[in-house]
Amino acid sequence: MELQQILHERFGYTAFREGQQDIIEAVLAGRDTVALLPTGMGKSLCYQLPGYVVEGTIVVISPLLSLMQDQVEQLKQFGEKRVAALNSFLSPDDKQFVWQHFEDYRFLFLSPEMLASQAVKGRLQQMKLGLIVVDEAHCISQWGYDFRPDYLQIADALPAARPPILALSATATARIISDIEHYLAMKQPATFIHSVDRPNLHYEALEIEPFEKAAAIIKQVTTFEGPGIIYTQSRKKTMEYASMLQQAGVRATFYHGGMEQQDRMLVQRQFMHGELDWICATNAFGMGIHKNNIRQIIHDHLPQTVSSYMQEVGRAGRDGLPALVTLYYDARDAARTVEVATLDLPTDVHISRYMAYADAGKTRAQLVANGEMTDTAFRVLDYWMRQLAPSEVSQKIQELAADKQQQVSAVAKIVTSTCIRAQLLAYFDEQLLEKPQNCCSACGIERHAILAPYTDKNNSKDLLNWQQRLNQLLPFN
């Protein structure tokens, strides 16, 4: 069957979006493929469609359970029944069911951790696989080294005779692409890259005294239109900002990784449906947010990497209309961001404890239960101890810390440069060819030319029924 025909009959589209067809053809030609597509440009179709061409199961490695749920639902809406996500969301019965029908699924979603389990590995060895997909593949680089080491071991979990791998992401530097190719053990991959330039984003980086930050942010939010996101560095601050905005009459709330899954979903949906205008969040807020009319992104600190900054500001202006992205910083920010970034790296003390326990034949559960290190620290350490000699691990951790410092420096250098846009592009090996009007704060910017004034949404009488409307919107609440 022709691709066009499948596209139309199965998915109801009349034409491919830019880039999709080339990527799909590369995959169908059996090539390992790295595809960088802007968010909202139909990444999912690049593996959904091949599901109806190739023989065997499409295995999708996904970083978040909530993303898996979204994808499963989307495929079900397209009429696909042979789709499942094997993860800890499932009840024991459901898990049993998926396990029994493992080979029968057309699409199977797994986390890297689940993929690493012996049981899953064994099962994958014995079944017919059509395609391996790594969604949000920049997580390999972003999380693999010091947070979720299973991201560095995806290739080890796959059968030797495997189908092609398709790695999908929105933003990737040369280094991230090279990490993806290396840790997925890709063979002469086809690579599709797009420009990261976003002409409708207007960049601001404003140096400010620490004690003036909050007031400046509240003023900005109540002067110009939203919706928007405020990114801050601690869970506590998300709540403080949300509280201040609420007192200023803004429909705002907070979001961070310590919240219950259900609350997180609730906030996401309120924001997407326009019930909330501002989210005050840590970097937990982002992946899987499909909202195209975000007008502002505000940072109250220096982000940890240029890539994460690009991802965060990149959530603004997906509708193509102008958006303002503002970063407030002070001279001490870089040092503080480095502290936060390196906080949970294992130390020499942890290495000694790890070795002592290994010698005594004790288990990781005992180590963690004794409070000698966190579960994450153990897993990261366990990975490196298996990769390197004990004497090399300490040095490796130091290298990781030095790298974090270097990455923060790169952010600081860009936001204090003579043209933020040009420097951001340069970081992604691109050259700025045409400067838009109101390019960035370094080039000169006129906020009123970019955004409409703030309007007070509290005037509408339906605010009184806010909770009721929420309840209607969200049946499970």
Next chain:
DNA sequence: CGTGATGCGCTTAAGCGCATCACGGTGCGTTAAT
């Protein structure tokens, strides 16, 4: 680096001033203990 909790020593014994220390972000899966 910056903040907030804790604890010490001092002193018209209840609270102050100061030093020290822990903590700060991102998520998967599993299981022990209720």
